[in-house]
Amino acid sequence: MRTPESGSAADVRDALARLRAAGPALRRRSRGERVEALGRALERLRDPGSAERRELEAGLPEATGFAPATVRAGLDRALAGWTVRSLRELVADELERGGKARLATGFPVTAVLLGGAVPTPTLLALAAPLVLGSAVLTRPSSHDPVTAAVFARALAAEDALIGAALEVTSFPHDDAPAMGALLSAECVVAFGSDETMRSVAGRISPAQRLVLHGHRLSVAVLGEGAHSGAALDAAADALALDVALWDQQGCLSPVALFVLGVESVPVALLDRLAAAFERAAARLPRGRTQLDAAAAVAHERDTAELRAAAGESVRVRSGPAFTLVAEPDARFRGSPLERFLRIHPARDAAALRAALAPLGPHLAAVGVAGLRAPAGGLEAELAGLGVSRICPLGAMQAPPLAWCHDGRGVLLPLARLADVEE
Amino acid sequence: MTRAEIERELLVWMREEPELHDERRFERLALALFAFQIEHAAPYRRFCEARGASPATVSSWREIPAVPTGAFKELALRCFRAEATVKVFRTSGTALARRGELHLDTLALYEASLVPSFEKGVLPDLAADERLPMFVLAASPTEAPDSSLSHMFGVMLERRGTTESACFVRHDELDVEALLAALEAVASANRLLLCGTAFAFVHLLEAMEERGRRLALPAGARVMETGGFKGRARELSRETLYAWIGERLGVPPGRCVNQYGMTELGSQFYDSVLREPEASRRKLVPPWVRVSIVAPESGREVRTGEPGVIRIVDLANTGSALAIATADLGRALVGGFEVLGRAAGAEARGCSIAADEMLLANA
Numbered sequence A: 001m002r003t004p005e006s007g008s009a010a011d012v013r014d015a016l017a018r019l020r021a022a023g024p025a026l027r028r029r030s031r032g033e034r035v036e037a038l039g040r041a042l043e044r045l046r047d048p049g050s051a052e053r054r055e056l057e058a059g060l061p062e063a064t065g066f067a068p069a070t071v072r073a074g075l076d077r078a079l080a081g082w083t084v085r086s087l088r089e090l091v092a093d094e095l096e097r098g099g100k101a102r103l104a105t106g107f108p109v110t111a112v113l114l115g116g117a118v119p120t121p122t123l124l125a126l127a128a129p130l131v132l133g134s135a136v137l138t139r140p141s142s143h144d145p146v147t148a149a150v151f152a153r154a155l156a157a158e159d160a161l162i163g164a165a166l167e168v169t170s171f172p173h174d175d176a177p178a179m180g181a182l183l184s185a186e187c188v189v190a191f192g193s194d195e196t197m198r199s200v201a202g203r204i205s206p207a208q209r210l211v212l213h214g215h216r217l218s219v220a221v222l223g224e225g226a227h228s229g230a231a232l233d234a235a236a237d238a239l240a241l242d243v244a245l246w247d248q249q250g251c252l253s254p255v256a257l258f259v260l261g262v263e264s265v266p267v268a269l270l271d272r273l274a275a276a277f278e279r280a281a282a283r284l285p286r287g288r289t290q291l292d293a294a295a296a297v298a299h300e301r302d303t304a305e306l307r308a309a310a311g312e313s314v315r316v317r318s319g320p321a322f323t324l325v326a327e328p329d330a331r332f333r334g335s336p337l338e339r340f341l342r343i344h345p346a347r348d349a350a351a352l353r354a355a356l357a358p359l360g361p362h363l364a365a366v367g368v369a370g371l372r373a374p375a376g377g378l379e380a381e382l383a384g385l386g387v388s389r390i391c392p393l394g395a396m397q398a399p400p401l402a403w404c405h406d407g408r409g410v411l412l413p414l415a416r417l418a419d420v421e422e
Numbered sequence B: 001m002t003r004a005e006i007e008r009e010l011l012v013w014m015r016e017e018p019e020l021h022d023e024r025r026f027e028r029l030a031l032a033l034f035a036f037q038i039e040h041a042a043p044y045r046r047f048c049e050a051r052g053a054s055p056a057t058v059s060s061w062r063e064i065p066a067v068p069t070g071a072f073k074e075l076a077l078r079c080f081r082a083e084a085t086v087k088v089f090r091t092s093g094t095a096l097a098r099r100g101e102l103h104l105d106t107l108a109l110y111e112a113s114l115v116p117s118f119e120k121g122v123l124p125d126l127a128a129d130e131r132l133p134m135f136v137l138a139a140s141p142t143e144a145p146d147s148s149l150s151h152m153f154g155v156m157l158e159r160r161g162t163t164e165s166a167c168f169v170r171h172d173e174l175d176v177e178a179l180l181a182a183l184e185a186v187a188s189a190n191r192l193l194l195c196g197t198a199f200a201f202v203h204l205l206e207a208m209e210e211r212g213r214r215l216a217l218p219a220g221a222r223v224m225e226t227g228g229f230k231g232r233a234r235e236l237s238r239e240t241l242y243a244w245i246g247e248r249l250g251v252p253p254g255r256c257v258n259q260y261g262m263t264e265l266g267s268q269f270y271d272s273v274l275r276e277p278e279a280s281r282r283k284l285v286p287p288w289v290r291v292s293i294v295a296p297e298s299g300r301e302v303r304t305g306e307p308g309v310i311r312i313v314d315l316a317n318t319g320s321a322l323a324i325a326t327a328d329l330g331r332a333l334v335g336g337f338e339v340l341g342r343a344a345g346a347e348a349r350g351c352s353i354a355a356d357e358m359l360l361a362n363a
Helices: A009-028 A031-046 A051-064 A068-079 A084-095 A120-131 A147-158 A176-182 A194-201 A229-248 A267-283 A291-309 A349-362 A378-385 B003-016 B023-040 B042-050 B069-073 B108-122 B148-160 B176-185 B198-211 B238-249 B355-361
Strands: A102-105 A109-113 A135-139 A166-168 A187-192 A209-214 A217-222 A254-260 A315-319 A322-326 A340-346 A363-369 A389-392 A416-419 B087-090 B101-104 B134-139 B166-170 B191-197 B220-226 B256-260 B269-271 B289-294 B307-314 B323-333 B336-340
Touching: A009 A109, A009 A135, A009 A166, A009 A176, A031 A051, A031 A068, A031 A084, A031 A120, A031 A147, A051 A068, A051 A147, A068 A120, A068 A229, A084 A120, A109 A120, A120 A135, A120 A147, A120 A187, A147 A166, A187 A194, A194 A209, A217 A229, A217 A349, A229 A254, A229 A267, A229 A340, A229 A363, A254 A349, A267 A315, A267 A322, A267 A340, A291 A315, A291 A322, A291 A340, A291 B042, A291 B069, A291 B307, A291 B323, A340 A349, A349 A363, A349 A378, A363 A378, A378 A389, B003 B023, B003 B108, B023 B042, B069 B101, B069 B323, B087 B148, B108 B148, B108 B220, B108 B256, B108 B269, B134 B148, B134 B176, B134 B198, B148 B166, B148 B191, B166 B176, B176 B198, B191 B198, B198 B220, B198 B238, B220 B238, B238 B256, B289 B323, B307 B336
Parallel strands: A109 A135, A109 A187, A135 A166, A187 A209, A217 A254, A217 A363, A254 A340, A322 A340, A363 A389, B134 B166, B134 B191, B191 B220, B220 B256
Antiparallel strands: A102 A416, A315 A322, B087 B101, B256 B269, B289 B307, B307 B323, B323 B336
């Protein structure tokens, strides 16, 4: 495990050579042994008493801007289910289903170009190729230089041989030769904006495997069973938690709430949501806000207030750390993030479907509460729009290890498959 | 004061004393216009009331509540009857994004404001009645009647352009060959102006590169470009664009002027480079406009040199809203201001799609 401060193209090429050399030893470990070691490394990060967990909690707030309490809560929730057992289940789920004689192997080296400040996607992105026996060279995002290095140390502490197959590199974003060297790996995984995706895709040859995770967004749906009373309070707290964790920066963070079965957002419901967001802000303070993000929030809030002044049925509730805007209709308007949530009435499932349809390629998850059981065809309709995860409110930031990330799975997109027929 | 009285005074200021910076006059007219707009635009009045602002409580232009530019996409912000509208300028739009609109019941003040700023920023070395070849990398006002930029170019072309002057974006396409031929035809001219959107310049430079073409425009040539690259496949820093213009057109960066303007405003801001070539580049502010840089959360002005949100009070906006809160970041400099773009190559902090990114992705 090596984590250079800043590298050149030659450093990246050297790292790739070391990783190719480390590959055979990695693959001599059985998949089960690799899963055990990776699972134990994740457990180190989950353990509040471990050195690696302390390192994450100490380093992430400064590096990412998230408040310490948010980092703690975010890691606790995301890692709670990320165990050796669940890693085994992921392997069984994706690679061993049906008992067919199918071999799944990783590429010699997988390059992982990380993005953003949210640490949890980093862990899965680094662990998945290693499960398949692929060495990993990763370049962390400038917003989170901490997580990849800490995970690499945790893995090396569990199993030095496997740890030697994970290296962290670093170079400026405009160092084209270094980026070219990184993107020469047999398999490339990239996280980032559409612009980053286009740039990376343009430099990959047809012989390489390319797995892109572009920016996405999630929404929440409140069914009639949670429009009032204790069910509403519980749903409001759960939603406020999903928004507060990672300050709405994650692709699993809801940016809008659709209230099903109403023509307009009830004022009482809006007020209960505002109270829940206040409580969440007290428990999980909002982190550092970049100037352009703060400007966008102020701009959108003032615009909503002016729309209200003009007689539109728009209501605004805001506090120092959140903004809620009740919209007059289901038309999706987007959010500047930073705990800014729009709340839309959706008369029925058809109105919801019509509102979400334009977002299809960008939809990640839908958090739900209070839907009448069974929810009928709503799940199928959401899946048909492109949603890859439907889960209860409050669980949006804690996807299971075996979730079908971006609708494709975790391991399969990185694997070379071979069927053995008799 | 009535609006007519305010406009009469402004027209005199813009036409006869466009260089005169008069703080007391500005303050008086700004407060009078605020009082007028509060009275005649009910949404703005309620917006101000919610902030405790009224003519009785506001004593300085700095205290006038600013309308976010986003509101122009939502409402017809006007202080006159809809039937009196003579012109609607619209922002560029995408498939999902609404277009902002500026409604005008007169073009007199709009044009009176744009002319001296353009002349001061782009043509400071020309005599008052001197014309020059103007090659516009934008659609004509006839082809794009709701584009404020095309309108501005149309006004200036008629006022200061020679007979060779023309617009070279036709049916949404830049006519590269016609433009290059026109430029070659005036190779002996001492002065000429190439002006248009930054993205049209990129298109021209790419086309020239593909054709292996270079021009050495005369020393008196100048470039005026405006607008950003949002939603475009290619994004360049201003420095890169100007270096490219120098390489392909022979116009050095010191003769490239950026204009900062927006559909929602009656006035525009130009770089100081042609007017004050020895001084550092900054945006010049017309005397009937004030620009302040504020902290987004508190709305309080930040210190000179510190970054913040650009807030503008423009007396040319008599019929809509004189105080505008932009979504742009900038910083105040001595004698002007600077517009700060997002750092090139800067990564988003998260993997969720912010509103503008999503809208662009769906464009």
